[in-house]
Amino acid sequence: MKKLVYTFVVIFCFIAVIKTCQRNMEIASWPEAEAVIESHRIDSYRESETYLTGDGTSRSRWVDRFKVDFNYRFNVENVSYQGRFILKDMATEGVAKRKASLYPDGKTITIKYDPLNPDDNVFRD
Structure with a gap:
């Protein structure tokens, strides 16, 4: 039984790694756009x-x-989209305050977006 559980865990981890690699390769091929930080918020949490x-x-x-939760806005073909990181x-x-100061409201950043669905977009620090 332990061997079966171990096998399922290994298979699950392998699939998760493959999916992550596929997503990263997909994002790498997306076009870039200039985005503007609109707002940010510092929150605390416990773990x-x-x-x-x-x-x-x-x-x-x-x-x-x-x-720090950041919100940004960008345009693709004169349509406005939002994103967050x-x-x-x-x-x-x-x-957290020092990190927030790296991306003040109004700062321009470069994001990547899915050309078929610009609502799917990412900023990589």
Whole structure:
């Protein structure tokens, strides 16, 4: 039974890797457009973190993390589209504020979009 479960886990992971690679190759072929950051928001969230104690015991604890959620707008053939990207897993609000300052409202960035469906678009930091 363990062998069967292990086999399914390996197959599932393999499929996930293949799908991710296919998506990345697809995005690489998309055209680029200039987009403008319209807004951003800093939020906090909690996640579980696992650590080892001095005696080697594994423990979990809740830790606060911060993320910055950005919204941008771009045009394709005189039609306006929106997109968003999130920078996450920051340990302090100060780090989140510094990351947010890299992409202030009004800043122009380059995004990639699906030419058949510009609502499907990405920004890669």
